[in-house]
Amino acid sequence: MIRLIDVKKDLDQVCEIEDICFKDGHYNRDQINYEVNNELSKFYVYEEDDKILGFLIYMITFNSATVVQLATHPKYQRKGVATKLFNEMINYLKSLGYGEIETITLEVRSNNEIAHQFYLKNGFKDTLLKKKYYSNGDDAYYMTRILL
Numbered sequence: 001m002i003r004l005i006d007v008k009k010d011l012d013q014v015c016e017i018e019d020i021c022f023k024d025g026h027y028n029r030d031q032i033n034y035e036v037n038n039e040l041s042k043f044y045v046y047e048e049d050d051k052i053l054g055f056l057i058y059m060i061t062f063n064s065a066t067v068v069q070l071a072t073h074p075k076y077q078r079k080g081v082a083t084k085l086f087n088e089m090i091n092y093l094k095s096l097g098y099g100e101i102e103t104i105t106l107e108v109r110s111n112n113e114i115a116h117q118f119y120l121k122n123g124f125k126d127t128l129l130k131k132k133y134y135s136n137g138d139d140a141y142y143m144t145r146i147l148l
């Protein structure tokens with residue numbers, strides 16, 4: 001089941017997934033809490049049997065949406081969890097009305113092949129390579145998907 005985050009109930013599990021999934025530059029508890037309270041952000045969790053298996057944070061600004069963070073617990077990867085979270089986002093953005101949100105954008109480390117594959121499969125295209133985008137010097141693909 002996908003629902004909006006309930007911070008009291010879910011924060012520990014979300015932070016655990018974040019810690020396991022992201023070795024470089026992961027969000028700490030305060031940053032995750034910030035996103036929960038950010039009016040522009042939407043924060044979904046995917047839950048099964050009271051366990052959080054994955055989460056998605058995205059932000060809406062004017063006529064575009066930006067993927068902020070996406071992760072599936074390693075034990076439950078490649079079972080469609082992130083796809084379901086993504087579809088929830090797409091359906092929500094489309095429900096806002098034709099033309100309301102025109103594009104979805106994101107940055108992904110150019111060496112994160114799995115996430116890159118995931119985004120390509122979900123209709124994103126490499127628009128730009130941002131050299132040394134991350135603090136450790138990694139490059140990022142700037143990817144975009146037209147929603148219209």
Ligand SMILES: CC(C)(COP(=O)(O)OP(=O)(O)OC[C@H]1O[C@@H](n2cnc3c(N)ncnc32)[C@H](O)[C@@H]1OP(=O)(O)O)[C@@H](O)C(=O)NCCC(=O)NCCS
Pocket residue numbers: 021022054069070071072073076077078079080081082083084107108109112114115117118119121
């Ligand atoms: C990227 C990530 C969120 C995908 O989550 P997931 O729940 O496993 O994704 P899904 O099961 O919905 O996969 C959908 C598609 O993505 C691609 N994909 C997912 N895992 C893959 C893998 N290990 N190898 C190659 N392609 C993969 C495939 O195209 C897959 O479709 P298929 O299974 O029909 O071939 C997950 O691997 C993850 O949490 N990675 C670590 C955190 C991260 O890098 N997040 C992205 C930050 S930008």
